[in-house]
Amino acid sequence: MDVRTLAERFGVSTATARRDLALLEEQRLLARTRGGATTHAAFHDLPVRYKAMQELPQKRRIAAAARQFLNGARVIGVTGGTTVTEFTRLLTDSDDGITVVTNALNIALDLVGNPRIRVLAAGGEARSSSYETVGASAESFLESCNLDVAFVGVDGVDAGAGCTNYDPGGARVNALMCRRARRRVVLADGKKIGRVALATVCDMNDVDVLVTDDTAAPDLVRQIEQRGTRVILA
Secondary structure, three states: OEHHHHHHHHOOOHHHHHHHHHHHHHOOOOEEEOOEEEOOOOHHHOOHHHHOOOOHHHHHHHHHHHHHHHOOOOEEEEOOOHHHHHHHOOOOHHHOOOEEEEOEHHHHHHHOOOOOOEEEEOOOEEOOOOOEEEOHHHHHHHHOOOEEEEEEEOOEEEOOOEEEEOOHHHHHHHHHHHHOEEEEEEEOOHHHEOOOOOEEEEOHHHOOEEEEOOOOOHHHHHHHHHOOOEEEEO
16 A cells, blocks of 8 residues: 555545554565555464454463363473463463473563473574474473473464464474373464465364364364364353
8 A cells, every 4th residue: 555545545644654654564464665655475374462452252262161171281392472471370380390382482481480380492593473383302302292282373274284384493393292291281372264275283183172263154063074183162
């Protein structure tokens, strides 16, 4: 969209429109072009602070429904992502003795203050969009871990394509976390069901449980269930 059109639509000067576009570009919400702006190339990988409030009620219901799969687990793995973050906020003193393995720096910082929860954080390159560490160091760390349950956040869930992420580096780390776990629980809000992103995390039949919300399309949910995955609608 060009600057003049934006200025007319919002009733501001073209100078104001240009300043606002510059600020939005700094925040990775768009890309500047000559005389205007366009969608950012990484639009689907927006910073966590912008994604956190989207579909928040659904994410909290999903998080609460996923908590039942903590029963009996002593070591859990958690990826980054806003829905998984809501899930980890439900970990309390009642989870005394649990060990959390994560590559999400924000989750590690949230949990490290609880003396009853042991936190193991993977190193590597930190992604500003997700606060996750990726790369060889993160993958090597996770390779040495044995997990009872992995709670995984993804960008897309499809019966045929499986679970996918927009970031290939993040997808590799998530895939490794899935392989190191005896049980895999995927947390994804309803708008992600049927979506296919760039990089594969795992096949659908490798997912034990998908926790989503009741906005997911029923026909797409049935297709996933036919792959042998248990689906819970929060």
